[in-house]
Amino acid sequence: MNELNPSVSNSRRLSVIWIIPLVAALIGLYMIIHTLMSEGPTITLDFSTAEGLVKGKTKIRLLNVDIGVVENVVLKPDMTGVTTTIKLDPQARPLLREDTLFWVVRARVSASGISGLETLLGGSYIEMAPGDGQLGKRAFVGLEEPPVTPADAPGLRLRLYSDRAGSISTGDVVLYRGYHVGRVESTRFDTQQRRVNYEVFIDAPFHELIDSSTRFWDTSGISFKASADGIEVDTGSLNTLLLGGVSFGSPPDLPTGVPVKSDHEFQLYKSQDEILKNPYRYGTYFVVSFQQSLRGLTTGAPVEYRGIRIGRVERILLKETMEQGMGGTGSPIPVLIYLEPGLLALQDNPQSVTALRKTIRTGVTKGLRATLHAGNLLTGQQLINISFFPEEPPAELEKFGQYTVIPTIETGVARLEEQVNEFLETLNSLPLKTTVDGANSLIASADKTVISLNTAIRSVNSLLDNDDAKALPKELIETLQELRNTLNGLSSESSMYQNLDSSLDTLDSTLNNLDALLRKLSVQPSSLIFPAEPEPDLIPQAGSK
Amino acid sequence: MRQLILLAVVLIASCSATTPSTQQYLLRSDAAIQNTVQGESDVIGIGIIKVAHYIDNLGLALETPDGAVRIARDYQWAEPLEDSLRVFFSRELSAETGRPMRTQRNGGIDWKKRIDIRIDELHGTAKGEAQLVAYWAIFDIDQQIIISENEFSQTVALDSDGYTALVVAHKKLLRALSSAIAKTL
Numbered sequence: 096m097n098e099l100n101p102s103v104s105n106s107r108r109l110s111v112i113w114i115i116p117l118v119a120a121l122i123g124l125y126m127i128i129h130t131l132m133s134e135g136p137t138i139t140l141d142f143s144t145a146e147g148l149v150k151g152k153t154k155i156r157l158l159n160v161d162i163g164v165v166e167n168v169v170l171k172p173d174m175t176g177v178t179t180t181i182k183l184d185p186q187a188r189p190l191l192r193e194d195t196l197f198w199v200v201r202a203r204v205s206a207s208g209i210s211g212l213e214t215l216l217g218g219s220y221i222e223m224a225p226g227d228g229q230l231g232k233r234a235f236v237g238l239e240e241p242p243v244t245p246a247d248a249p250g251l252r253l254r255l256y257s258d259r260a261g262s263i264s265t266g267d268v269v270l271y272r273g274y275h276v277g278r279v280e281s282t283r284f285d286t287q288q289r290r291v292n293y294e295v296f297i298d299a300p301f302h303e304l305i306d307s308s309t310r311f312w313d314t315s316g317i318s319f320k321a322s323a324d325g326i327e328v329d330t331g332s333l334n335t336l337l338l339g340g341v342s343f344g345s346p347p348d349l350p351t352g353v354p355v356k357s358d359h360e361f362q363l364y365k366s367q368d369e370i371l372k373n374p375y376r377y378g379t380y381f382v383v384s385f386q387q388s389l390r391g392l393t394t395g396a397p398v399e400y401r402g403i404r405i406g407r408v409e410r411i412l413l414k415e416t417m418e419q420g421m422g423g424t425g426s427p428i429p430v431l432i433y434l435e436p437g438l439l440a441l442q443d444n445p446q447s448v449t450a451l452r453k454t455i456r457t458g459v460t461k462g463l464r465a466t467l468h469a470g471n472l473l474t475g476q477q478l479i480n481i482s483f484f485p486e487e488p489p490a491e492l493e494k495f496g497q498y499t500v501i502p503t504i505e506t507g508v509a510r511l512e513e514q515v516n517e518f519l520e521t522l523n524s525l526p527l528k529t530t531v532d533g534a535n536s537l538i539a540s541a542d543k544t545v546i547s548l549n550t551a552i553r554s555v556n557s558l559l560d561n562d563d564a565k566a567l568p569k570e571l572i573e574t575l576q577e578l579r580n581t582l583n584g585l586s587s588e589s590s591m592y593q594n595l596d597s598s599l600d601t602l603d604s605t606l607n608n609l610d611a612l613l614r615k616l617s618v619q620p621s622s623l624i625f626p627a628e629p630e631p632d633l634i635p636q637a638g639s640k
Numbered sequence: 641m642r643q644l645i646l647l648a649v650v651l652i653a654s655c656s657a658t659t660p661s662t663q664q665y666l667l668r669s670d671a672a673i674q675n676t677v678q679g680e681s682d683v684i685g686i687g688i689i690k691v692a693h694y695i696d697n698l699g700l701a702l703e704t705p706d707g708a709v710r711i712a713r714d715y716q717w718a719e720p721l722e723d724s725l726r727v728f729f730s731r732e733l734s735a736e737t738g739r740p741m742r743t744q745r746n747g748g749i750d751w752k753k754r755i756d757i758r759i760d761e762l763h764g765t766a767k768g769e770a771q772l773v774a775y776w777a778i779f780d781i782d783q784q785i786i787i788s789e790n791e792f793s794q795t796v797a798l799d800s801d802g803y804t805a806l807v808v809a810h811k812k813l814l815r816a817l818s819s820a821i822a823k824t825l
Contacts, residue, residue: 604696604720607693607696607697608697611697632712632713632803633702633704633710634802634803635702635768635798635801635802635803635806636801637797637798637800637805638767638768638798
């Protein structure tokens with residue numbers, strides 16, 4: 096009897112029905128990936144205010160092309176501003192770099208003009224300026240003001256500093272000979288150095304006008320100058336008059352400088368006159384000490400080298416003298432002077448300063464000294480002159496505080512007195528008596544010589560008065576004339592000379608022919624009686640080989 | 641006696657032999673000149689003219705194919721070369737420079753410059769050409785210095801056979817030499 100036994104299989108097979116959810120899962124995964132791939136990046140932008148920013152409406156633009164929209168605007172946790180979340184188009188992904196800039200374009204009215212009027216109707220938008228830094232940044236801080244210069248604009252960005260702000264502000268123009276060549280990008284007061292720093296941008300190709308000798312000055316406002324020539328009013332353009340501006344140029348007679356790189360720092364002078372008075376940037380301080388009265392030696396008094404201005408008096412170091420305990424000792428009074436290599440036609444750079452210091456150090460060992468001179472006899476103003484006094488003994492440079500001291504010598508009345516004494520001593524030492532005795536003897540001899548000379552002249556006169564002597568010149572002239580006629584007859588142009596020359600030539604030719612005849616006779620003596628039958632002459636053949 | 645008569649006949653016969661006819665050529669410039677200068681200050685003249693010894697005779701010189709030089713007996717210059725060359729150069733240089741050319745042999749006291757010429761070669765060649773090799777120097781009389789020294793060497797092919805063609809070629813060469821001299825003045 097057969098029993099029916101169920102067949103039991105231990106293998107667990109996956110049902111075909113599971114294919115459906117698996118495919119659905121793959122499709123879902125594909126859709127997620129596709130959505131993620133096709134979506135643009137999301138970034139955050141911080142602003143100080145949300146003025147003009149509307150969630151879902153405010154656009155992000157680049158070159159007037161919408162590339163995104165503001166998705167959300169929320170307050171920062173510390174309430175110092177707002178954070179906007181912005182959804183950008185996928186093509187904006189490579190534009191998000193470390194130095195990419197964002198700012199809100201809205202209607203603005205400022206001293207430099209009115210801008211963003213189109214946003215009154217269309218609403219504000221956020222402008223983007225792509226940078227060229229590292230990719231991948233997603234959180235940015237937006238600018239409160241539009242950048243004055245595009246980040247990739249060709250030109251040169253420089254830093255200026257001034258001890259006063261003047262009327263220069265961001266956006267003001269930079270002029271070169273009155274032509275607009277750049278702009279002030281930012282102004283900032285440096286509290287540590289207590290000065291105003293400016294960042295200016297010079298557009299290409301005008302940045303090539305800038306080198307180390309360039310000077311910048313404030314052209315804002317109006318300059319009045321009253322002088323013997325009258326009143327002079329100097330203004331810049333109307334734009335700079337109203338809004339302020341910066342000009343630059345190179346002072347005359349200043350050597351051409353070297354090119355500068357971006358972020359080079361220049362001083363901003365108050366005016367062009369200030370530059371013309373002190374056109375050089377580099378100089379060095381020295382101290383000169385005088386025992387004499389310093390009456391008339393004021394700050395700014397010239398320091399000259401043999402009459403050539405090489406610097407100025409900075410101040411008299413009375414305070415430092417007292418601090419060093421030299422007060423009441425009768426010690427010389429130190430004067431601080433400022434020497435500029437540029438005034439000596441050297442380059443206006445630190446290397447020239449070093450060279451000048453070295454020159455002075457060497458010069459002092461060879462007699463370089465400073466003296467006090469009267470600059471103006473009427474006003475009593477004094478100046479300091481530096482010159483060489485070879486008779487002075489070699490000296491070494493000393494120090495007064497941090498400054499090097501140039502040795503001085505006295506001049507003026509004190510020096511004059513010393514020189515007069517030296518002269519009198521020299522005069523006293525002269526052998527005057529011996530000299531006078533010798534001179535008297537010489538004069539006596541000269542008297543005798545003159546008497547003899549008179550006698551000789553009288554003898555010559557009596558000789559010349561003789562009739563024979565008077566006739567002598569006439570005979571002499573006649574003789575010379577005859578001699579000249581004779582010599583003319585023998586000159587190379589005379590007929591006699593020409594005839595003689597011609598005859599000699601003929602004789603020479605005859606002798607040559609005779610020489611040929613003698614040579615022939617020496618070879619064939621019989622040819623004189625029995626001449627050989629001459630060979631017929633060869634006939635020249637044209638082109639014969 | 642018969643011997644003496646025979647000798648006399650021989651001598652008479654030899655003396656009565658016909659003398660070959662000699663053709664003479666006059667070396668003169670064909671340049672037309674008509675210059676008039678008054679009170680000339682920059683006087684230039686032709687000084688020494690020296691010809692090489694082998695052509696310092698009347699016969700025209702011809703180079704044979706074997707390299708020898710034969711002086712023609714029947715074809716001669718009409719006057720010594722040094723004299724005719726002086727006249728020739730004088731006219732050619734006058735025509736070239738546009739002013740009269742002095743020709744005293746040793747110069748004059750008012751001369752400023754003097755041209756000395758040396759003819760080293762002037763003959764017909766075996767190739768059917770005429771050849772001229774010359775040298776000239778220009779002197780500054782006042783400063784007693786040589787201003788320039790120059791050399792000239794040129795050949796000209798003969799137009800036809802014969803000495804007449806050789807003389808024509810010699811004139812061409814001497815004319816070219818005159819032009820070269822004029823350019824150095």
